[in-house]
Amino acid sequence: MNILLSQLKEMNLDGMHQALSHLQEMGDAQASLAMPVLNRLIEAEAEYRRDRKSQSLAKRARFRYHASLQSVATGIDRNLDRSLVDRLAEGRWIRKGQSLLITGPTGAGKSYLASALGQQACRQGFRTLYFNCNKLWYQLRQSRSRDRYEKEIRTISKAELLVLDDFGLGKLEASDRLSLLEILEDRWGKSATVVVSQRPLSSWHEILGEPTVADAICDRLFSNSEKIELKGDSLRKSPVNLDPNLPPH
Numbered sequence: 096m097n098i099l100l101s102q103l104k105e106m107n108l109d110g111m112h113q114a115l116s117h118l119q120e121m122g123d124a125q126a127s128l129a130m131p132v133l134n135r136l137i138e139a140e141a142e143y144r145r146d147r148k149s150q151s152l153a154k155r156a157r158f159r160y161h162a163s164l165q166s167v168a169t170g171i172d173r174n175l176d177r178s179l180v181d182r183l184a185e186g187r188w189i190r191k192g193q194s195l196l197i198t199g200p201t202g203a204g205k206s207y208l209a210s211a212l213g214q215q216a217c218r219q220g221f222r223t224l225y226f227n228c229n230k231l232w233y234q235l236r237q238s239r240s241r242d243r244y245e246k247e248i249r250t251i252s253k254a255e256l257l258v259l260d261d262f263g264l265g266k267l268e269a270s271d272r273l274s275l276l277e278i279l280e281d282r283w284g285k286s287a288t289v290v291v292s293q294r295p296l297s298s299w300h301e302i303l304g305e306p307t308v309a310d311a312i313c314d315r316l317f318s319n320s321e322k323i324e325l326k327g328d329s330l331r332k333s334p335v336n337l338d339p340n341l342p343p344h
Contacts, residue, residue, distance in 0.1 A: 167208055168327075200326075206260050236270055
């Protein structure tokens, strides 16, 4: 009964908590008989709340794909072990504020993997945001002219998991580099960041441009990070083991 009382307290069901505590103090025999039903009802309510929160977090994140880790393509040909996916699914790397850098050719499943990890994070209750980098840089440049830049940066910084997709499709402007550095500085060691790119890690310094800022950004990205280099033919061309949410070729 004490476990049930704790659950009621955590769920802010104060009226039920008070009534059950009173029955326990009175030694009411009917309370013990009702425990199995109460336990099932409380667990159902807890599951309902978890689902609603997960759906709300995922909707706010705006993932590119509605993806699941179970349907992520793994194996030697993809250079991705199922054991690694399972470990990432546990979410410890998010709690530790680590970075995850995902690279690979077009169609290798980078964005799908990032979306699946993000949606798994939402199911675990982590506040998550997902951005296409080019759209994010444009959004932040626009926010500067509207005096909303600091608010935008604060919103991004508060995300427990930030996914930056399509990084490095083109060289960054000076303001974009500084925005990225500010974001990473606010998050380093506290919140997790996923960066997805077609470009190999060895080229990121060149993509970033200005050497001093590039050094600072790469230092924050590459330290305290896990790296995944996906390989293989484009999943968009293969009819095997495709998730229906992958875009058509």
